[in-house]
Structure formats: C-alpha cells, structure tokens
Ligand SMILES: Nc1ncnc2c1ncn2[C@@H]1O[C@H](COP(=O)(O)OP(=O)(O)OP(=O)(O)O)[C@@H](O)[C@H]1O
C-alpha cells in the first residue's frame with residue numbers, strides 16, 4: 374500500500390489543470406456513470422481515465438486504485454447477480470440459485486458504475502497537492518476554510534495511518550510477536566492489542582494538529598488568505614468542454 | 630555476534646545503505662554515530678532483522694536475518710525503538726513490562742519476579758497507564774521491556790534522548806552493567822560525551838556509508854571524520870589532544886587531572 378492515495382509530483386496536463394476543473398470533471402464522470410446505462414460506454418470512459426492517467430505518469434497509482442475498486446465492485450457484483458430473476462436463465466446453481474442474462478448485465482453495469490464514479494475522485498488526490506485542493510475550494514467554491522481543511526487533512530491522513538500501522542506491527546514483531554500465523558482467529562487476537570497504540574497516537578495527533586493550527590492563527594484565515602490564485606485558463610475550458618461532450622454523449626448514444 | 634557482510638539497503642529506488650561490512654563480537658559495547666538521516670536507524674533495523682538487506686547478508690547470533698522470522702530473533706535480542714510509543718501497547722506499566730516475557734512463553738513465576746525486579750530498579754508505578762507517562766518515562770518503560778527477557782544482545786536506538794541527566798546516567802550505568810555481565814550492546818547515540826564514556830568502539834555512518842570504525846580515541850582525534858559526520862568530540866578529548874604528548878588519548882577528567890598532577894609534581898600545585 375506504499376504511496377496509496379498520495380500526491381505524485383508531475384508536469385502533465387492533469388497536474389496543470391485547475392483543481393476546480395478536476396473536481397468538476399470527476400463529478401461529470403460520476404454523473405455519466407449513472408446517466409448512461411451502456412456497459413460499452415462506461416467501459417470506454419474507464420479506459421479513457423486509465424489511459425489519461427498512464428499518460429500523466431500516474432498509471433501505477435491508477436492501477437492500484439483500480440484494482441482495489443475492482444475487488445469492491447466484485448462484492449457488489451456477486452450481491453447483485455443472484456437477486457435479479459428476470460430474463461433468460463444462463464446458469465443454474467444449487468440452492469435454487471440461477472444467473473440470468475439480465476442479471477449478469479445489470480451486475481456488470483453496477484460494478485462498472487461503482488468503478489467509474491470513484492476512480493476519478495480518487496485520482497484527483499494523486500495529481501493535486503492537498504493544499505491546492507483546499508485553497509481552490511476556499512477561493513473559488515467559497516467553502517469555509519475550516520471544512521476544506523478538515524476534508525484535506527482527513528485524506529492526507531490515510532497514508533500516514535497506513536505507515537503508522539506498519540510501524541506498530543514492526544515494533545511488536547521486534548518484541549517477539551509472530552504475525553505469520555495462518556490461523557485467522559489467532560491473527561485477530563494478535564492484531565487487536567495494536568489498535569490501542571494506534572488509537573492513542575491518532576487522538577494525540579489530532580489534538581496536536583488542532584493546537585498547532587490554533588497557534589499559527591488558523592481562526593484568522595479567510596477567503597483571501599491564500600497566497601496562490603487558481604486562475605481559470607484555456608486548458609481548463611477545453612477540459613470542461615470535453616467533459617460536457619462526454620456527458621452529452623452519455624445521454625445521446627444508445628449503446629448496449 | 631552481529632555480522633554485516635557487504636550490506637546494501639534501499640527503500641524503493643532510493644539507496645539508504647551502501648555496502649556496509651563490520652562485525653560485532655559477543656560482549657562488545659559498540660556505538661553508532663552519524664548525522665541525522667545518515668541511516669543509523671536503518672542499520673539497527675537491519676541488524677535486528679526487521680528490514681532485510683537488498684543485497685549482502687546480515688547475521689545476528691548465528692541467524693541469517695533473510696531466512697529467520699523476526700519474532701524468533703526476539704528470544705536473544707532486545708530492541709529499543711527511536712520512538713518508544715510504537716511498542717507500548719498494554720494498559721498498565723506492569724503488563725507492558727510483562728508483555729515480552731509472556732510472548733516468549735516464560736512461566737508466570739519467572740515473569741512476575743522479573744517484572745517486580747525491573748519495576749523497583751526503574752522506580753515505576755506498576756499500575757500507571759503507560760500512555761499518560763511523560764515522554765522520558767515512556768522511553769524508560771520501553772527500555773525496561775526491552776531488557777525484561779535478559780537478552781544476549783541489546784540494540785538501542787537513542788536510549789538517552791529526552792532524558793534528564795540523572796536518568797540518563799542511571800540508564801547508561803544499567804546498560805553498562807548488563808554489558809559487563811556479557812550482553813552485547815549496539816547503541817545509536819548523538820551524545821558524544823556518553824559515547825566517549827561508555828562505548829569501546831565507534832562505527833561512524835554518513836550518507837549510508839560506514840566511514841570509520843575504531844575506538845573512541847582514534848575517531849575523536851580524526852578531524853576529517855568528525856567534520857564529515859558532524860561530530861563534536863567531547864571537550865575533554867579535545868583538551869587532551871591539544872595538550873599532546875603523554876596526555877593524548879585520555880578521555881576522563883580524573884585521569885587527565887592525575888596525569889597532569891604527576892607531571893608537575895614538586896613544581897606546581899594543582
Ligand atoms: N520508510 C522509509 N521510506 C523511505 N525512506 C526512508 C524510510 N525510513 C527512512 N528513510 C530514509 O532513510 C534515510 C535514513 O534514515 P534513518 O532513520 O536510518 O536515519 P538516522 O541516521 O536514524 O537519523 P536520525 O539521527 O535522525 O535518527 C533518511 O534519509 C530517511 O529519509
């Protein structure tokens with residue numbers, strides 16, 4: 374999980390777009406995922422997103438997030454596929470379970486929708502520094518800085534927590550705890566005590582962050598406080614037009 | 630016995646440790662020094678088998694760390710992390726010290742007596758919550774639990790950082806007495822006074838490379854190495870160096886004073 378959901382510096386178009394454009398584009402893609410009910414079109418958009426990421430040098434993170442989403446959507450897929458009983462039966466299974474063609478199509482659609490709606494949002498994090506995301510949200514979307522800060526801090530904490538957990542596990546291994554056991558119950562019993570140091574350190578960390586933000590004049594910050602401006606450039610316009618085109622296409626095109 | 634044989638280590642593509650070789654004999658007291666970010670903690674984790682070398686081999690107590698489970702090495706080796714908070718995971722000081730012993734399957738009687746011994750040695754309140762202790766107290770608690778199973782080898786990452794002078798001396802004397810009883814000590818330390826007073830041998834690491842390996846006298850009197858590794862030799866070493874001649878290499882105030890007094894016998898009174 375190294376580097377998961379972490380900003381990767383770069384100079385690609387995706388990096389250069391305004392954070393607001395990127396947010397808007399991912400919202401548009403998310404909308405497409407639910408407006409279109411074409412498996413082909415949604416797959417095409419997914420491929421487009423993955424292709425763009427590869428071109429922007431974040432292909433590896435994109436694949437990492439994609440494979441995580443794939444696992445999640447597999448659960449969704451399995452949950453759906455047996456519940457739809459209309460259509461022609463394709464496969465009959467024991468326990469009166471069967472898979473129909475409509476069920477299969479719908480389950481695939483749901484899984485693809487989940488992936489397309491989450492992937493671009495997750496990818497924003499890898500191509501946008503958190504401070505820019507927060508800054509642009511405050512300046513352009515007029516979101517109070519408090520909330521923008523809370524959101525970006527929460528996202529920033531994901532990789533911090535994952536390293537923290539691995540360091541705590543390392544410390545316990547140093548004391549002689551053997552985590553290599555195959556027995557799942559034994560493993561849970563070993564990992565449970567680790568929640569304590571993690572909990573303590575995260576509560577402490579949030580307290581320290583709140584204090585240190587307070588000390589540095591957090592409350593004084595207003596909308597004009599950012600030292601960067603997030604101008605809307607020509608490339609943002611083009612990107613947004615492309616987004617609008619994609620969403621229009623999702624309404625107009627009637628692919629299977 | 631700790632043996633590094635041509636050990637390199639990298640995190641991803643960044644090389645942290647480059648071709649380090651040395652061996653630490655049983656019963657030695659070795660200090661690792663070097664600037665921040667030099668790779669000292671990485672070397673200690675490699676020695677303990679928490680990290681595995683990218684190339685080369687690390688052997689600790691005749692076990693190759695590449696093929697040995699990190700938990701197995703715990704039977705012979707005590708380890709103190711630079712950040713003690715990672716290892717603290719129990720609700721009371723007593724349970725925290727007992728944890729290592731229980732993990733290693735020691736009997737209840739043995740555990741209890743050893744825990745009581747350490748509690749009185751360190752002067753802990755056995756029922757206090759470890760998470761409420763001050764930073765220095767948590768550091769001492771982590772050290773106590775590292776010592777609990779009477780390890781043959783002690784690997785300590787900055788054991789005295791954040792302690793007051795008295796605690797620092799108490800702990801160093803405790804470590805020294807373990808060492809005199811036969812325990813190998815492998816200690817990272819930024820305080821050259823402590824290194825000079827306690828270590829028999831110094832490994833100097835800078836930029837992931839071992840740039841010097843020798844006894845404190847030769848290291849502290851080597852200006853080039855000290856500059857390279859940002860070391861400030863203890864003042865007493867500096868003084869005896871400047872006095873030159875027979876005084877060179879004396880690192881203890883009493884000894885230097887004695888030597889000077891002997892030389893000036895009859896002519897001056899010191
Ligand atoms: N998990 C990690 N991933 C990537 N790089 C790391 C990781 N841990 C340490 N490093 C890098 O390895 C280098 C050596 O780190 P190390 O902790 O060994 O230094 P150190 O000599 O112990 O420093 P200090 O005196 O500050 O404790 C540093 O440049 C650090 O940035």
Ligand SMILES: [Mg+2]
Pocket residue numbers: 669670671711786
């Ligand atoms: Mg260190």
